[in-house]
Amino acid sequence: MAQHESDSLITTEVSAAETARSEIPDETVLRAEELDVYYGEEQALDDVTIEIPDRKVTAIIGPSGCGKSTFLRCINRMNDQIPSCRVDGSLAFQGKDVYDEDVDPVALRRKIGMVFQKPNPFPKSIRDNVAYGLTVQGKTENVDERVEESLRAAALWDEVNDQLDSSGLDLSGGQQQRLCIARAIAPDPEVILMDEPTSALDPVAASKIEDLIADLAEEYTVVIVTHNMQQAARISDKTAVFLTGGNLVEYDDTATIFEDPEHDRVEDYITGKFG
Amino acid sequence: MSTETDPNSGITGGDADAHRRRDRRIRRLLFGCTSITVLTTVAIFAVLFDNTFNFFYDVRFHEWLIGLVTEFRLFPEQRVAITEFLFDTEWRPSHADDPRFGILPLAAGTLLVTVGAAFVSIPIGTATALYLSEYARPRTRKYLKPTLEVLAGVPTIVYGFFALTFITPNIIAPVAAAFGYDVGRFSALSGAIVVGIMTIPMVASISEDAMSSVPDELRNGAYALGASKFSVSTSVVLPASISGVMASYILAVSRAIGETMAVALAAGVTPRLTTNPLAEIQTMTAFMVDSTRSTMLVGSVEYQSLFAVGLALFIMTLAANLVNDYVKRSYREVYR
Ligand SMILES: Nc1ncnc2c1ncn2[C@@H]1O[C@H](COP(=O)(O)OP(=O)(O)OP(=O)(O)O)[C@@H](O)[C@H]1O
């Protein structure tokens, strides 16, 4: 197997922004240690240990059902909503275990925003959608400026600035997803989790979001789940490969994962031989 | 039947006509059943209108039509002026010397009970729905929802009896006494409370259905933004389900307008134009039950007034239903 020939695997085109980011030394913002997650009897994550760097894009790839979404939901404790879900091990955000007794999940989620696979704008106006996080978090100053800033950051402002009062549901799918991104960044979180944010979109809309993610990484830590290898290769600095059974098999710089992975199973997965 | 070699087998064939005929027969049968409800509604309206005409004039509407065609009798003799019916402030149809037919006291009675009932059923019903849909554990919901439906099925006379023997003497009377007021056996307040209680299950159940059909994606979107459960419930779930919730309010209101036995027992039989909730009043429906039990000459103005009140009631509930339709359309559930 020609592991060292980069053309046998997906090539990583490195953007200027990414090169700039790679200069910054890694500082861990999220650290999972021996993380196990169960849904009732069924184990969805098995002994996951990973350190996610600040202000980088970390991609999570792997076959369906390997626990990518589960891992993401652990980070901002969205799986608190699932009654059968149980978490063992530790997951620290800025050094503090988010499963400690004294952690308020509501406060945690104000630091860690999330964008979902299916665009889910509220049936409210575009402005109210973006302002929602600010409102519930009691950040009532300069709301209009924050809304504009966030819509600009989500590359949506030029398309919607004359219709801020119309419903968020009247936008196209790609615009809705950017609206959801604007909504997530408006309250200025530290981390943004994205669960297959482009899988419901056409390639043009998807590539807009990809560009956006590269920009977001200058200010935010981005953790993105994707099924699209090219996408992971294009936009991420680090890549984590989960394989069936909820195991984190390999975690490294994106270039290494795609050009010279340590495990044959990872290479097989990336080249589409299985999964 | 072989399907592999014969390309026609199974999809053509002589049964097609028979199937079509059977479909047609079934459609006619079902249409026949449907038309029963439509015809009944039309008939009720026709009878009400025909007799209401006889309240205002000395003939029924169809008699007048016949007279018009056969004898050119154009103007029937007036018995009660429409302006009296709409604007007079007295309702005393059986008064020997000076009967008066102003619907205002009865309509006010109905309105007082309906508005009072809405103040009970809407907040409590909405809170119950929010609890069931957003807060209750699945097990709790499993037991509470059917309980609500049982409560909705209790005959209304039982509620009326409950108001008369429990709510008025044990709740309203002591509270009113503490504030220095006196209440009798009947009061608009008692009627309002009991009709309110009676319609809580309707508001709660229909609103809960609307709230639980709000997709979880919306809730998750709000939770992920650091919203508390209360914000999610009130600023996402409630607005997203507003059309169903409003529909439940309007159904409860039209139910309150039409409610009869409970208000007859709780609110009394004295027509009175008042806004005092502690006074005994009479609603439109209570008047109708009350006077069908007394002896009246068929065709007398007093007797015909029943139909006039009935028609007014019909129009009020119809209006509520139209509002319901309008609300449903303008606040359609947009997330689908
Ligand atoms: N709410 C839930 N209740 C019970 N089991 C669940 C739940 N969510 C996920 N699981 C199980 O946990 C495992 C991991 O699921 P998860 O959704 O994390 O996978 P995934 O990697 O995101 O898959 P996909 O790529 O299809 O989105 C699966 O076996 C799944 O059946």
Ligand SMILES: [Mg+2]
């Ligand atoms: Mg998933």
